[in-house]
Amino acid sequence: MMRRIKILMLGIMMFTLNSCTTPVFYRRDIYLSPRETKKQIEKKPAVVVEKSKLSSKRLPETIIRIGVLPDARSVCISSEEKYEVIDIFTSEKISLEKGKVYKVMPQSRGISVGTYLLSSQISFVPLSGDYGIKVNKRRYRDTVVIKKKNNHLIVINELGIEGYVCGIMTQEVSPLWPAESLKAQAVVARTYALKHMGKHRSQGFDLCDTTHCQVFNGIQAEDSRTNQAVYATWGEVLTYQGKIAKTFCHSCCGGHTESESGAWGGAQSSPYLKGVTCRFCKEAPHYKWERRLSLHLIEKTLRNKGYSVGKIKRLVISERNSSGRVKKVKIVHSRSSLELRGSKFRALMGYQVIRSSLFNMRREGEMIKFFGRGWGHGVGFCQWGAKGLSLRGYKYKRILNFYYPHTRLEKWSE
């Protein structure tokens, strides 16, 4: 049963979605403005907020299962602290040596851990410290579960939702950003995870660790500043009419966020996903972008993706939606014409090629010049805009209300 504790209701309310069909979470480097080089980040090594501090929670924490290796032939497990492996079927416990690397492999009668043979579901549990469990080269908080399936292994990190959010923050935003923008991002990421719990249920876990869900890299990806933002917003999620909201997010909206239906079709957008004017993301590296593509390359790309097109004669923007984004592109070719949704055209050409569907185009001989604004689908939370708002003194609750109007910020627990 879900228990919600109402914590606030602001006068002004606002925003939400991301990438679900195409979750569009981006690499860390695009979140750096020219003043925030990657070097700056590397100069300040990440410090993990101690687990003991994260554990001083005020509410029971939801456990989330992340598929970190959904199909492995073998894995190496180790830890620098005391830990044990538990056989889930027999409850047998074996203490493992710290510092030693154990090769874990599927066997005909179960799973082997070094020279031990256990049944087909096992769990590695740390007994002390903050080191966690190392799976190949990555360290994870809490428990690592390994299951055997068809002579392969499924490796799952079972951890508290707050520790999970700590492990995704630096994939979304720079730890150098103002604290209020980091707190807003923590709420967005936590809400997104809870909304999509069980997305990979058929594979035995809740979410994967790639852009399909949210990029999660465990303890190494953590930073003391982003961890602090998670801790400061412990358990807080956005809701709409008592349900967890759809907190889509993107890098930079280019001046106006997109409505849910504008991006993905459908008759109606959720009331908190109708799009807002955003004047706060101009500092983003891709606030303005340009790209030239030859007609020949567009033709070849479409054919490679299964579209039967003749020689392309011209491209026409046949429809725009209310935020100014391209709704439909018409491709006139020697045999006929093809009309594609703007989002589909982006997906086909590449999300890093046509960075948003907020673009114009111009013919230059055999080339088409695309010039546009923003990066991402534009729905919901504009990350660079949140940074801009926090620099103007907005607190995270107000930032969230700006991008997701009519939502409420609430404490959530199971």
Ligand SMILES: [Zn+2]
């Ligand atoms: Zn996924």
Ligand SMILES: [Zn+2]
């Ligand atoms: Zn924006």
